[in-house]
Amino acid sequence: MDGDFIIGGSFSLHAYMDTFYNNYSSIPKPVKCKGSIDTRGLHFSRAMIFAIEEINNNTDLLPGIKLGYQIYDSCALVPVAVHVAFQFLNSFDPVFSTGNNCSQSGMVMAVVGDSGSTPSISISRLISPFNIPQVSHFATCACLSDKQQYPNFFRTIPSDQFQAESLAKLVKHFGWTWIGAVRSDSDYGNNGMASFLQAAQKEGICVEYSVSFYRTDPQSRIQKVADVIRRSKALVVVAFASFGDMKILLEELSREPFPTRQWIGSESWVTNTELTRFSFCAGAIGFGIPKSAIPGLREFLLNLSFSEVAASSVLTEFWEDAFNCRLKKSAATVDEKVCDGNEDIQNLQSQYTDTSQLRITNMVYKAVYAIAHAIHNAVCHGKNVTTQCDKLTKLEPKQVLTELKKVNFSQNGYDVSFNANGDPVAIYELVNWQNHESGNTEIVTVGLYDASLPVGKEFRINRNINWMEDSTKVPVSVCTDSCPPGTRKVLQKGKPICCYDCILCPEGEINNITDSADCLPCHKEFWPNSKRDTCIPKPIEFLSFQDILGIILATFSVLGALLAIITAGVFFYHRTSPIVR
Incomplete structure (x- = not known):
């Protein structure tokens, strides 16, 4: 959508891309995503559109100014993310300049995204030289807090440094000293697990194994990781993995009978309702972004007209996958029906329509509002009724970057601000996968971790936890049982x-x-x-004269005394003899 100022968006709507082998005898084909659409990623992108439309209808924030957007699919892969970054720097429309200065009309003012740390790093490195600020809703790698390398990067989700420390304290709290460690072979997984292992070592926790994998790895690699988990003696497994990678691993583990394990998850997957279908993970615990409520979002998500779906290739793909039909009759096979527009999205069970636990969605919402406030502070003057905004102002991304560092506001009860590293205050909910009476596994909040509280008081549990095998008793995971006194x-x-x-x-x-x-x-x-x-x-023992030993000792004592007296008498009697003298 066009507007006075354009905001870019990068979301992972797919997980794979077509691989082409170019011989460079012709123009290489553009990168293209493939695979089934990630309805959660689509949910995030639509939440960004909702926030922008809400701001455009707001008379207090950016009055008289219309925000537009350019949203792209990064496929959660670096090659596509690089392509997306170039789109943020250039418009699709050719721009000709007859003067000495090249026009920057194609540039976006700021970028929301990406959904992953590695694509975010790629985008940041390309747009940073142009001073375009980037606000991610889901990139948690602690490495992105380095302002020397990523001076334009901000995020509304806490850094993994806080999560790694809180996970180590959680493991220590329940007395687990022998654990397994699984991670995504990416910036998110490798950096997050490195921080966790460092914190765990300080807490006296030992790791039986530490393995990594990536969703595009060969099946043999995924199977090898699964076998390591199956053969291990550690009952507790800490998984610092992205949703896409964790889904692949759990699918592999579900193919064979799997020994019970107590899963400890990072926020990337432990709050994802799509994974709760793996029943052997019931009892899993981990930290997630606090739940929130965004008024009007559900109605916006469900208010999809058939014409709007047909006009968007992404929405068309979502609609066809959700209702197992084809919008175009020519594309439908014999076994497939044609979509007629009567499909009921109101009753659709999907992560796209799920607004019961708005966690990361709220991070998208806050990111859009943070950028809007930065633009407002750059082009608007006055307060409340007297606020005047000049949409003809030649706004540079660098001005938005400067203002973004200073934003401090509250939206729907959620505070938004950034520290010197571009990070927010770290607050997590402790969540637990609990089996419901209906047979489904639900994600239940059982505690809270607030990094802003004094040391030793950051972590508290306020509800009972259901452990693996639906047990109420804390599982024991140690290499050797405690050595008792003695x-x-x-x-x-x-x-x-x-x-x-x-x-x-x-x-x-x-x-x-x-x-x-x-x-x-x-x-x-x-x-x-x-x-x-x-x-x-030691006991004190006394000898009795009635005892045989007592009689013998007394006899020898008396005889010895008599012999001494006799000897003394003999010496005294012969005291004048030469020998005695």
């Missing part, structure tokens, strides 16, 4: 510090501390008890 830990050669043997304290020594590496000797007047966990006084 024993000491001896590390197993070649294994992590969480793996050890429990050896009984040696004779004369005790230990009254669980998991101690040393035993202490008792005082000389004490000796260890049978369990060797405490020192007790």
